[in-house]
Amino acid sequence: MIVTSLLDTDLYKFSMMQVVLHQYPAAQVEYKFKCRNPGIDLVPYIDEIRAELAALCSLRFGEDELNYLRSWRFIKSDFVDFLGLFQLNAKYVHIAPAAAGNGEIEIRINGPWLHTILFEVPLLAIVNEVYFRNTQPALDLGEGRRRLHEKIALLRDSAGYQECRIADYGTRRRFSGAWHEEVVTALRDGLGPQLTGTSNVWLARKLELRPLGTLAHEYLQAHQALGPRLRDSQVAALEAWAKEYRGDLGIALSDVYGLSAFLRDFDMYFCKLFDGTRHDSGDPFDWGERVLAHYAANRVDPRSKVLVFSDGLNIPKVMQLYAHFRDRCQLAFGVGTNLTNDVGPTPLNIVIKMIRCNGQPVAKLSDSPGKNMCEDSAYVTYLRQVFQIPAPLEEDTH
Template identity: 75%
Template sequence: MIIQSLLDTDLYKFTMMQVVLHQYPAAQVEYRFRCRTPGVDLVPLVTRIREELDHLCSLRFADDELAYLRTLRFIDSDFVDFLGLFHLNARYVTIAPSTEHAGEIDIVITGPWLHTIMFEVPLLAIVNELYFAANHPDADLDEGRARLRAKIALLRDTKGFERVRIADYGTRRRFSRAWHDEALQIMKAEWGTHLAGTSNVWFAMRQGLVPIGSMAHEYLQAFQSLGPRLRDSQTAALEAWAREYRGDLGIALSDVYGLDAFLRDFDMYFCKLFDGARHDSGDPFVWGDRVLAHYVHNRVDPRSKTLVFSDGLDVPRVMDLYSHFEGRCQLSFGVGTNLTNDVGPTPLNIVIKMTRCNGQPVAKLSDSPGKNMSDDLEYVSYLRKVFGLPAQNAGNTAPA
């Protein structure tokens, strides 16, 4: 079976889940799957996905995995105790061929946020691996090894980039679990300090790497329902995060409502409180320049803050960004698909996004319109008005 451990997921699922346990244990949510790659027929995989889901729901955290989680400074002991009792339940997930679009499938996750938050990453990894096993069974991993080593050599052997550090963010869209494991071993052996760590907690534990992550879009989206009022939902989410981690895990995600709205909310208090911000949509050079100017405007030395770039990166793009921002701030880079699914076949662009919380629609208003996802366009239009965003882009929001 594909998923062998509940740790085989991204760190930010644990960090967000701890907030949910401590502050919002009764929240009810809905997630929906979407394949953004046109012309892909996933219907033949439905039975196998269900079988893999059943296996996923049979897993429990092992004693050594719980012990490892206890070593992470930001993970509380009561949360680990909870995980010792935790398991996923398949009754919260429905998987079926789409009744509206031929070749597409519907995956809907509905239930308590605390008990459904862990489905997203392993389900995406399952769909990916089943798709490539079915459609590219003879894919040549030697090609993947050659491509990976070329990326490693480009960064390692180019003068002026000795301090660049890249983290693996590739769990959700990896070619396979086995290739993800091998790719990390190659990077660890041949990249040395260029490899900052991995978002995957299982591989971090197994390979002695640093686990990396903080918050994802779903966390801030949920506060559209959980917060005191809609306009204050972003600040409420950041306040709740600070209340939970007391200055740790201080990278704020900036693109749930677009950069303009983020900078309006990310005032001097948050500029000083958080260690930095993460870019995940829109032009990264424009984003970085504006964030650094925002720090200066708020009398914060940008050289003391970290900009994290994670939107569709490859090694040449990382090097361009490093050249542009080096010396102006601290820098961190997360590379996903280009490290874990560049073996020949074209990767899938698949996502699972939160669409409702406590019965109300929630949405992301990205600086890249193609990343927007909601099943309620009237709500998206209202959300744009509340956050003062141009109405003309509302139609770019794709249904779940």
């Protein structure tokens, strides 16, 4: 059994789920899986993935786990009470070979947002671990340990980087659950205060680390169907978040419509209200310069705000960004796949994205077109018109 606790997921799933319970309990959504690596044949592992899904759906939150969640100041008691009754249901998940017959698999999650939001992260972890334990059954993790300790030493021992801190963001694409725990334990023991925490709630609890996370793309995408009108959907999402958390969890995600559209909506009110912003696509140096300039233009001291970088980072890239932006703002770095799946074989680049909410298409139009995913090209065109986003030369809408 790969996933043995419903806490084995990322914190932002719980923070978003609480908003859904309180503000959008009737919303219906659809998610779609995609493997971005060419030539990966996952069809032979469908039965094994289904068996792991069934095991996942047998789990319930234990009383000690609920008490742990209840200890967080931003989690409300009625949400924990709901989780005490909660159980994932496999009827909302469809897994089958893709119609093209090319080795790809189709995974779709369709049902109430409140009852499907927790599928994404553990299901991606399951696909990863099933794939690698079948294709690399006798892999020697010595190479992974060597690479990991080199990364720890580079960050810890490089002069001038003692205040540069990272967090683990690697649950979704980890080599395995056991390797993930070994990695985070080594980071904790090797980096000390330079490790600020982990996005994984189960590991945070077990290893006595700080759980980290706020919101993800699906939250802002859903507001395309939930907000008052499409043009105001980003503002509606941020206001709903502020209504729920009253200043807690104050990191805004900036790339659902691209940075230019985000900055048009992220006015002085939001600049002052939110603690900072998170980068997840496009050039990080350009992004950071534009965000800092935006704060200054809105009479907000950039040094009081946090820039969170989380897009495909490795330790050298973290250090480059730290050297560039240090002393100009507060900095945070979330490193994922390069920590939890750098053991030799090429990692899987897999995602599960929301594609519909309440029967209508939703989409992400990030600053990295390869990250976009929507099944309705006409809707993507309309979304670009509404948010004044030029179309790139190439765009993946499938």
